[in-house]
Amino acid sequence: MSVLVVVEHDRGTLAPATLEALAAARSLGEPVHAITIGAAADGLVAELAAHGASVVVQAHHDLLSDYGPEAWGDTVAQLVTQLSPTAVIATGTDRGNEVMAHVAAIADLPMVANCLSFTPGAPWQITRVRWGGSLLEQCELQAPIALLTTSHHAIEAAESPVEVTIQAFEPVLDAALARTVVVDRVERAAGVTLATAPVVVGGGRGVGSPDGFGQLEELAALLGGVVGCSRAVTNNGWRNHTDQVGQTGTRIAPDLYFACGISGAIQHWVGAMASKNILAINTDPEANMVTKADYAVIGDLHQVIPAISAEIRRRRGI
């Protein structure tokens, strides 16, 4: 018996969520096999073994030179047929969920996405996230092989070194699957992004207009941070969607999140809840965002934010 982990990587760089999937796999108490897809990932053996993979299967094929959801799905599905593991576990990320969906469709097996915890059996008992994490679902899974993805940050990665064996695997892939392999990539410009910024100054409907964000931009610049916004703001066309914090936008995890004029609807909250500290500025002391925040200022953001910027400048002597 064994458990198979699908290793997520980008051109050979390991996605940290993979280590969480490995920890989840180890908890089942069976030997953990990990499949790396494409020669670019051959260098990951030591790191995978350090996290408990006793067999690393290296899948090689010309079509596996870069990410391709169909080719990756076919590759994993073929190994699953050969290995017949108890469970297959992937990362609950865009790529992990996508590849597992292909495996599930090919094998005609159920797939449970974004699991928090599970107990094997007939049926398996599983807790998974819904609504981007604001609601939980307990479900039963009846399947000969359990296909699961793990909700990111739900299961803690931990080292658990084992002796490792490397196995080569060459899937049979239809040349037509080249149709969904990445053909080009425009690399992101270096710099602070919404997802990685140490400070995010977020504005909601209360900012009132596109121009109203000027004050937020100024405060963000003083703190080396970036501006974010709520879905109400992008739906109004005030800011680009790339600035949206939320379930359908970016999930942020800054040291400090200023939530200005944001009511704190679930859609927004699930994108902001990983912030280490939240400071809300709102006229309504009962707003969700205020009651969930660590710190709050009750007042009009258009008066409060310039006052904060002025105070920062005063202390810096600029």
Next chain:
Amino acid sequence: MRVLVCVKRVPAPGAKINIAADGQSVDTAYLAFTTSPHEECAVEEAVQLIERHGGEATVLTLGPGEAEDQVRYAASLGIAKGVLLPTDGTDWDPQRTAAAIASAVSAIEAVDGPFDIILFGNESADSGGFQVGVRVARALGRPIVNGIKGIDVGDGTLSAQRESEAGLEVYVLPMPVVLGVKEGINLPRYPTLKGRLASKKAPVDQVSPVAEPGGQHLVTLLPATEQVSATTILGHGPDAAAAVVDVLVELGVLK
């Protein structure tokens, strides 16, 4: 060009979600419903594709009878026809949902010809199973890529862009094709009065979905553990600025 867009009716994602007494669903008594956010953008994209390239778009949903609201809303924006696969309102698992949609699509295509592009949302806002589009594409034998934030149609192929942590990935796909789109691909329009009136007369076919339940069975819904934090009120209005900056120093974000 023939475009199909598949949508799901979900509680408005800004709302507070209360679980019903039976634990099987959310309490809908005080909720507004909407089209799942990624799919709102899929509808807008379908309308724009038809505006740019001509042809006709169809919207399809599987859900309770009330999901006709979401079909007619799509019609008010410029989608010509609707298909409703009515359920009894219970939660259909992803395998069953996908099987029913794939069989309905095959039946439509057998009469009217293939869709060049079928659009799904990347995942539904409520159940978030991340698989229905992929299962339908596989059942139809068509390529699919998820997470799409840009579509450029060429001659027999299309170029699709997907955002990743590293940057913007480009895929070139043959048609017919299935795409899972993400919010941000466009800014959905609002219906015009003329559109609203026209949507009342838009043809909406009702076809009873037939598919066996899959292997995932909902037992109960639970509230997530709420993060409880005592909020420190730093003050009222601009006078609070000094206290705020003290906190910035304390947290080490002001250096």
